[in-house]
Amino acid sequence: MSIRIWILIIALFLSLLAIAPWHLAENGVVIKSVDRNSSEFDAGLKQGMIIEKINGEKVSNIADYSRVILGIFNAQSNDIKLTVLTKSGQEIIFLTDKAPIITVGDISKTNIKTGLDLSGGARALVKPVDVVISQDELDNLIAVTNERFNVYGISDINVRPVTDLSGNKFMLVEVAGATPSDLKNLISQQGKFESKVANTTVFEGGERDIADVCRNDAKCAGINSCFQTQGGYACNFRFAVYLTETAAKKHADVTGNISLDSTGKYLSEKLYLYIDDKEADSLYIGAELKGKVTTEISIQGTGTGITQEEAFNDAKYSMNKLQTILITGSLPYKLEIVKLDTISPVLGKEFTRNIMILGLLVFAIISVILFVKYRNFKITLPVILTMLSEAVITLAIAAFIKWNLDAPSIAGIIAGIGTGVNDQIIIIDESVSNKTMSVKERIKRALFIIFGAFFTIVAALIPLYWAGAGLLKGFAITTIIGITVGILITRPAFADIIKRLDL
Numbered sequence: 001m002s003i004r005i006w007i008l009i010i011a012l013f014l015s016l017l018a019i020a021p022w023h024l025a026e027n028g029v030v031i032k033s034v035d036r037n038s039s040e041f042d043a044g045l046k047q048g049m050i051i052e053k054i055n056g057e058k059v060s061n062i063a064d065y066s067r068v069i070l071g072i073f074n075a076q077s078n079d080i081k082l083t084v085l086t087k088s089g090q091e092i093i094f095l096t097d098k099a100p101i102i103t104v105g106d107i108s109k110t111n112i113k114t115g116l117d118l119s120g121g122a123r124a125l126v127k128p129v130d131v132v133i134s135q136d137e138l139d140n141l142i143a144v145t146n147e148r149f150n151v152y153g154i155s156d157i158n159v160r161p162v163t164d165l166s167g168n169k170f171m172l173v174e175v176a177g178a179t180p181s182d183l184k185n186l187i188s189q190q191g192k193f194e195s196k197v198a199n200t201t202v203f204e205g206g207e208r209d210i211a212d213v214c215r216n217d218a219k220c221a222g223i224n225s226c227f228q229t230q231g232g233y234a235c236n237f238r239f240a241v242y243l244t245e246t247a248a249k250k251h252a253d254v255t256g257n258i259s260l261d262s263t264g265k266y267l268s269e270k271l272y273l274y275i276d277d278k279e280a281d282s283l284y285i286g287a288e289l290k291g292k293v294t295t296e297i298s299i300q301g302t303g304t305g306i307t308q309e310e311a312f313n314d315a316k317y318s319m320n321k322l323q324t325i326l327i328t329g330s331l332p333y334k335l336e337i338v339k340l341d342t343i344s345p346v347l348g349k350e351f352t353r354n355i356m357i358l359g360l361l362v363f364a365i366i367s368v369i370l371f372v373k374y375r376n377f378k379i380t381l382p383v384i385l386t387m388l389s390e391a392v393i394t395l396a397i398a399a400f401i402k403w404n405l406d407a408p409s410i411a412g413i414i415a416g417i418g419t420g421v422n423d424q425i426i427i428i429d430e431s432v433s434n435k436t437m438s439v440k441e442r443i444k445r446a447l448f449i450i451f452g453a454f455f456t457i458v459a460a461l462i463p464l465y466w467a468g469a470g471l472l473k474g475f476a477i478t479t480i481i482g483i484t485v486g487i488l489i490t491r492p493a494f495a496d497i498i499k500r501l502d503l
Helices: 003-019 021-025 039-043 062-075 135-151 180-188 245-255 308-328 345-374 377-400 407-432 439-465 473-501
Strands: 029-034 050-054 080-086 091-096 102-106 121-128 157-163 169-175 193-197 200-204 210-213 221-229 232-243 271-275 278-285 296-305 335-343
Touching (some): 029 062, 200 245, 232 245, 377 407
Antiparallel strands (some): 050 080, 193 271, 210 232, 271 278
């Protein structure tokens, strides 16, 4: 067997590993989001954990989870002891009088990620009103928007920058499980940020009170120390906030009348942060700031986790989140929704099923046409196997780069397969024509034609990457991946197979 065929076999093996079919054996539900200010989070439930049992009852899927939870809380109305067993063997116990405030989902059977077209949700294409923004300003808007959704407790968010062919910059917001009205309300409300000490507002977000926030300088921002606690680990973080003179004076007036806590390190009142009048976080105030007029204050906090790495990541997340909301406080621009779409989860599942049926139908039709054309099963079979190989390798690459497959992406995979079949027909026709030339020369001529077509197609697809403000990006990416896989892996292997058939 030639090295090209071995490359195809190895690529298929690695593709199956990337798609990870062994997930089929896993049972349970995965936690998609947990409110960081909830008792569930404090008890130890974290995003990404897989729940296998609740109070001893097995949980294999969402239906089991709903049945178990309803059975527990329909029977009693007072505090109930919940014992949650995770896949890692960790047992989490806490008391509650209501169902856990978490978002769960079935464990994905593969590593393939799906977009809203397949999983359901709402999508909005958004731009600032009457303002032309730079890329840095767009990135800042995206950071604030992400934080905003996190504060509201919405999970499965994808916010990314997109640009159209005219250079206009947009923000594409995709939220699984949200309705268009939910998305519209959250985006259209610009919001406000304020901090309070002893129920008195000391400064607000934005340029009026916040001059700057230290973010990327280790001298004034970072995680200071990590230590073991009774329930795991904790890590402390600290960063500097630079106030305007007016805000500094007000902060001194409020803190001057507050006593120290029992440790003597902090004031007895915390600094509370609010977004749209909802508490986002609370922070300790260093004792050295009591009644002092200073434009530089130190914000401190703690991240926790079962392991030291988890505590470190939690502290880093909390610090970055607070830095972002202190810098901007609210959405820096009034926004307008250019396009708003919605797909229900039911339609998403129906769409997935129809896509699978369509794919099988396409394979069947192509196989019949090829058999009718060549009347030779040993020609038809390699073409079918090559089509399947290209589809599997393309899906594996999408899973590896964590690309969300949506309707345009699926269309791109189908287009790539169609291009592959066309190239294989060229190879077959060249191999059976002009018998005065050697098979090697005929295959070489066919590959030259195929490579020329490849570069032409890629040149035509590149503009689609930006067309429609990025909404056709999935089609361009998966098509380019598919035809590149064909050029580098499957076409050379198919050509070697044809040589050995002695047509």
